[in-house]
Amino acid sequence: MTREWKDQVAIITGGASGIGFAVASKLHSLGVQTVLLDLDSDGLEKAKLKLDCQPLIIPTDVSEASSVNAAIRATMAKLSRIDILFNSAGIAGQTNLKGHEVDADDFDRVYRINLKGSFLMCKAVIPHMLMRNYGRILLVASISGKEGNAGMTAYSTSKAGVIGLTKTLGKDYADTGITVNALAPAVIRTPILGTMPQEQIDYMTEKIPMSRCGTLSEVASMATFILSPEASFTTGFCFDLSGGRATY
Numbered sequence: 001m002t003r004e005w006k007d008q009v010a011i012i013t014g015g016a017s018g019i020g021f022a023v024a025s026k027l028h029s030l031g032v033q034t035v036l037l038d039l040d041s042d043g044l045e046k047a048k049l050k051l052d053c054q055p056l057i058i059p060t061d062v063s064e065a066s067s068v069n070a071a072i073r074a075t076m077a078k079l080s081r082i083d084i085l086f087n088s089a090g091i092a093g094q095t096n097l098k099g100h101e102v103d104a105d106d107f108d109r110v111y112r113i114n115l116k117g118s119f120l121m122c123k124a125v126i127p128h129m130l131m132r133n134y135g136r137i138l139l140v141a142s143i144s145g146k147e148g149n150a151g152m153t154a155y156s157t158s159k160a161g162v163i164g165l166t167k168t169l170g171k172d173y174a175d176t177g178i179t180v181n182a183l184a185p186a187v188i189r190t191p192i193l194g195t196m197p198q199e200q201i202d203y204m205t206e207k208i209p210m211s212r213c214g215t216l217s218e219v220a221s222m223a224t225f226i227l228s229p230e231a232s233f234t235t236g237f238c239f240d241l242s243g244g245r246a247t248y
């Protein structure tokens with residue numbers, strides 16, 4: 001059976017900004033019904049104005065189960081199905097610090113949003129995907145989760161956890177129509193870089209063999225393929241977007 005983009009509903013967390021908004025725009029241009037979740041409700045309103053499709057926008061804190069579950073209930077009440085989850089909500093937390101200098105509360109905040117948030121979103125959408133025996137889940141990890149970026153203990157650790165979550169869920173649902181994959185970008189110019197010292201950004205950028213940052217268009221193109229019905233024989237995998245930095 002052919003599955004058309006226009007018949008699909010995609011939830012995009014972190015959809016108000018950066019990578020999440022770029023992927024939402026691309027999916028929208030293909031005819032997908034998009035649902036944008038973000039902590040930043042003003043950002044969601046602005047994102048809605050930028051997309052002519054009137055996406056459903058739901059202010060949501062991905063680190064809180066009650067908030068995530070309310071967002072999924074609202075989506076199902078309005079659109080009755082969920083085909084795609086693109087989980088982009090994330091923060092860098094404190095960076096440019098050695099491990100012993102990291103504040104334990106900051107570590108906790110980064111873990112709750114980046115890793116627990118990824119888990120809560122998957123936990124909430126998968127039952128709805130199982131009902132139709134179809135789903136495409138793509139979690140935004142990072143090259144730092146594969147390699148460990150010095151100065152980014154909390155962030156790198158949380159993103160390594162996202163890769164572990166992806167590998168596990170990929171196997172859990174491998175005998176269903178649901179795939180679960182991750183993306184590992186190197187540096188992409190988005191507002192998240194504004195939360196980091198320049199020294200940290202330089203460290204990450206200098207490690208890219210292509211000597212440039214990735215673009216939002218490159219992220220959106222790769223994400224669209226992984227989220228497509230055609231990407232049906234890959235699950236539990238972490239896709240590289242690092243300009244040659246990752247060799248595995």
Ligand SMILES: NC(=O)c1ccc[n+]([C@@H]2O[C@H](COP(=O)([O-])OP(=O)(O)OC[C@H]3O[C@@H](n4cnc5c(N)ncnc54)[C@H](O)[C@@H]3O)[C@@H](O)[C@H]2O)c1
Binds near residue numbers: 016039040188189191
């Ligand atoms: N930009 C990069 O270089 C880069 C590289 C690798 C991975 N990533 C990852 O890509 C993802 C998107 O980041 P981005 O670069 O687009 O940054 P961004 O700051 O533009 O977007 C992140 C979005 O997540 C939202 N968010 C933060 N906490 C939230 C919460 N608790 N609940 C819901 N939404 C929340 C923010 O409001 C923001 O809209 C993140 O997971 C980030 O770690 C980014």
